[in-house]
Amino acid sequence: MTMKVLKFGGTSVGSPERMRNVSKLITDGDKKIVVLSAMSGTTNNLVEIADYYKKGNTDAASNLIGALEKKYAEVIEGLLTTQTYRNKASSIIACECNVIRSYANKPFSIQVEKIILARGEIMSTNLVQLYHEENKIQSTLLDSLEFMYVDADGEPVMPKIEEKLAKVLKQYPDEKLFIAQGFICRNDKDEVDNLKRGGSDYSASLIGAAINADVVEIWTDIDGIHNNDPRIVKNTHPIAEMSFDEAAELAYFGAKILHPSTVLPAKVKNIPVLLKNTMEPNAKGTVISNKATNTGIKAIAAKDGLTAIKIKSGRMLLAYGFLRRVFEIFEKYKTPIDLITTSEVAVSLTIDKTDYLAQIVDELKALGTVEIDKDQTIICIVGNMIAEEQGHAVEVLKALKEISVRMICYGGSDHNISVLIDTKNKEKALIALNNNLF
Ligand code: ASP
Ligand code: MG
Numbered sequence: 001m002t003m004k005v006l007k008f009g010g011t012s013v014g015s016p017e018r019m020r021n022v023s024k025l026i027t028d029g030d031k032k033i034v035v036l037s038a039m040s041g042t043t044n045n046l047v048e049i050a051d052y053y054k055k056g057n058t059d060a061a062s063n064l065i066g067a068l069e070k071k072y073a074e075v076i077e078g079l080l081t082t083q084t085y086r087n088k089a090s091s092i093i094a095c096e097c098n099v100i101r102s103y104a105n106k107p108f109s110i111q112v113e114k115i116i117l118a119r120g121e122i123m124s125t126n127l128v129q130l131y132h133e134e135n136k137i138q139s140t141l142l143d144s145l146e147f148m149y150v151d152a153d154g155e156p157v158m159p160k161i162e163e164k165l166a167k168v169l170k171q172y173p174d175e176k177l178f179i180a181q182g183f184i185c186r187n188d189k190d191e192v193d194n195l196k197r198g199g200s201d202y203s204a205s206l207i208g209a210a211i212n213a214d215v216v217e218i219w220t221d222i223d224g225i226h227n228n229d230p231r232i233v234k235n236t237h238p239i240a241e242m243s244f245d246e247a248a249e250l251a252y253f254g255a256k257i258l259h260p261s262t263v264l265p266a267k268v269k270n271i272p273v274l275l276k277n278t279m280e281p282n283a284k285g286t287v288i289s290n291k292a293t294n295t296g297i298k299a300i301a302a303k304d305g306l307t308a309i310k311i312k313s314g315r316m317l318l319a320y321g322f323l324r325r326v327f328e329i330f331e332k333y334k335t336p337i338d339l340i341t342t343s344e345v346a347v348s349l350t351i352d353k354t355d356y357l358a359q360i361v362d363e364l365k366a367l368g369t370v371e372i373d374k375d376q377t378i379i380c381i382v383g384n385m386i387a388e389e390q391g392h393a394v395e396v397l398k399a400l401k402e403i404s405v406r407m408i409c410y411g412g413s414d415h416n417i418s419v420l421i422d423t424k425n426k427e428k429a430l431i432a433l434n435n436n437l438f
Pocket of ligand 1 (some may be wrong): 311
């Protein structure tokens with residue numbers, strides 16, 4: 001039998017009322033796995049608690065845990081009506097909070113942080129499951145730690161996920177509604193780990209790919225991918241259809257709506273990804289699939305926090321192997337490169353992860369003169385821009401005529417023109433592009 005995967009984000013389960021609303025949306029009788037995030041704000045709180053432990057401030061951590069427990073006590077009051085179920089829920093929350101407390105006087109490690117961060121999704125899924133039990137709605141709560149696995153590099157191990165999840169599901173042949181935690185997983189050492197911030201979307205598409213779902217639906221608080229950043233530009237509109245490639249570029253380069261890795265597992269298995277709005281379930285949202293879509297520019301997104309690095313060297317002139325030596329340094333420090341442009345004597349590139357910037361720069365200096373620019377923003381213009389069609393690049397550059405452009409990337413794929421600008425010019429650039437392109 002075919003199955004769907006639906007994922008609801010933090011705001012979609014952010015209050016008792018929202019949880020009840022999610023429950024309504026998922027109890028239509030279709031067979032499905034529902035992936036939930038932690039309630040909005042919780043993961044941030046857990047990060048903060050872990051940070052206090054790291055700094056040895058157990059008092060502040062303890063206060064914050066107390067506040068979290070109090071917040072959940074209110075959620076329980078609002079969500080559940082009988083004393084029996086309220087007690088059940090309180091003891092689950094107390095148990096999770098005690099797990100966090102148990103690390104107060106132990107040495108801090110990344111592993112401790114991961115265990116603490118995992119509590120958010122465990123609490124939200126348990127609450128929704130208890131709500132179902134109290135209201136005699138049939139559903140089964142799964143433990144994502146039994147089947148979600150990543151390797152030593154944090155990459156999902158698909159065959160293992162498929163095998164483990166199939167085994168779990170086999171135990172419930174008649175169940176129609178499963179609830180599972182997003183975000184959390186185990187690593188190669190079987191320790192509790194996670195798929196990084198915002199990773200619940202990724203959980204959903206990995207689960208969808210593992211069970212060959214009909215569709216992966218990502219339910220958030222906006223009605224699909226918009227053609228520009230609605231926080232900055234007025235009158236944006238949702239895009240009805242996008243290809244996997246277009247969505248992947250857009251998700252990576254800044255559209256906050258989707259975790260950037262989400263598209264890939266779905267694309268590999270050709271499973272459409274539907275973006276829906278929990279607050280407006282009847283809005284069409286965005287369908288991401290491999291269906292050919294219209295040509296032309298569809299959307300603009302911006303990604304902040306980039307660092308540009310320019311390596312200039314006379315030795316690059318007419319030489320081979322220069323770029324390899326540059327790339328090897330980034331590879332050594334596991335630092336992905338986003339954009340790259342080259343001239344005959346220089347190469348400019350951008351990175352997002354700056355943990356090893358000092359070491360990278362140090363090694364690059366052996367190859368040439370190195371210049372760094374921080375606070376850079378990639379503006380990514382996405383669409384179906386096959387090279388045979390004229391005018392797209394011109395339109396983009398014309399729109400940006402009053403903005404200093406640090407890099408331009410065009411031709412890497414048929415779906416993207418990216419420009420790098422100073423973050424301080426972002427708003428101006430997004431508005432100018434919006435006025436000229438749509
Ligand atoms: N709760 C996690 C976070 O806030 C994962 C997610 O919601 O996607 O990052
Ligand atoms: Mg998210």
